[in-house]
Amino acid sequence: MAARQLTIIFLTRAEENYIKTIFHLGGNKSQLISTNAIAEQMETKPSSVTDMAKKLAEKKLVNYIRYQGISLTGAGIKTALSIIRKHRLWEVFLVKKLDFTWDEVHEVAEQLEHIKSEKLIDRIDALLDYPKYDPHGDPIPTKNGEFLVRDKQLLSELAIPSSGVCVGVKDTSAAFLKFLDKNQIALGHEITVMEKEVFDDSLKIKIGERVLQISNQIATNLYVKTES
């Protein structure tokens, strides 16, 4: 058994942010991501992305083909998962231990995810009793980079009538999350879809004893898990 990685390569904050963004844009599945797409996501310029692509390619973290695009190497994927793991564990910590609301966690977790200490994140993981999902329902990669993908569907895709348990959100903007808080819709709640309005695709749903009418835009941003 050869050691997997003898030298822990140091990455700057900027490098880590690029790796993370490429992962989120799908650069793991050997799919090539355009510099434009990365630039837009990161609110920077395509020329800056090109510069960084060369740098990360040097470090064997990405595959970069000029004019074609960028994808993550195995090492790049491992790095991305480690950053995402930290981000999501910190989010759980903020919500469970410090009573942050789920719309407040992202900004702070963006900073905390760059703290370099394996012991720290492992102890946080233990303190939280090894959570599998973050406050938005997204899976937390394990220390070994395993990633539980939960099967789930959009509330808008449910048969009518039927029901499921809320397990995540697609849109994680503060505006959407605050809307959910205000309407007492949270992870774990059982949601029953009663009727769909043909005119605007809005849904009449039931949560516990409460009946509410939600727009299609809401329904296409809430994930539920059904019995299967």
Add this chain to the structure above:
Amino acid sequence: MAARQLTIIFLTRAEENYIKTIFHLGGNKSQLISTNAIAEQMETKPSSVTDMAKKLAEKKLVNYIRYQGISLTGAGIKTALSIIRKHRLWEVFLVKKLDFTWDEVHEVAEQLEHIKSEKLIDRIDALLDYPKYDPHGDPIPTKNGEFLVRDKQLLSELAIPSSGVCVGVKDTSAAFLKFLDKNQIALGHEITVMEKEVFDDSLKIKIGERVLQISNQIATNLYVKTES
């Protein structure tokens, strides 16, 4: 009542580290600190300190007189206290909640102290039940920048025989802290000085039922508080 500070000025990590170092070197009491002293402490070059001194003077955080030295302004002291507060609260968190040993906390706290979120540090403070001292016995500034200075003296300065409670360490190196752990000397322990060896100034001390012989170097790095 005018607002104390309307604009939260953004400081880079480097700027924060300079402010903190100047504070620790005594640059609060309108004492001028030399660029050489700062450079040595920060393991950088005096010319780099000069550059930063100009930059911080621009931002009204330090008073800088060419060829004379650098001291903190009121705003600079406030900034320093805020960083030290964060550092020490994170140290307490690491020890109390994540079972770090006191020689492990410094390096991680150096990173965590730069996280920008007032809500985060206030919630950590509350989670820890508003501690007054960090794991090395150093006082934690309050949110308003108040600083409890505890009267304490070095173990080596105690009359013989007499006793005091261990309240802090002067040297915070990993080597010294590990030594203390190994010999089960910790904050809160009552230490009785029994005899001083005239030859090498080593001390015979008693902690609980244990009697041990400690060198002068140890005795000059342990703080105790006596009845007074």
Add this chain to the structure above:
DNA sequence: ACATATTTTTAGATTTGTCTAAATTTTTAT
């Protein structure tokens, strides 16, 4: 007091990460 040593600053260079503007390559539309 004055020569020498020390400290501090200046000037110019380097690295990282970014930008703009121009050049190049790829894609799209007719």
Add this chain to the structure above:
DNA sequence: ATAAAAATTTAGACAAATCTAAAAATATGT
């Protein structure tokens, strides 16, 4: 197929934070 549009890269510049080497100011010793 080829001209126009879109995407991407290159070249050159900039700010932040650092460095080295040289110049300037201050401190020290006899």
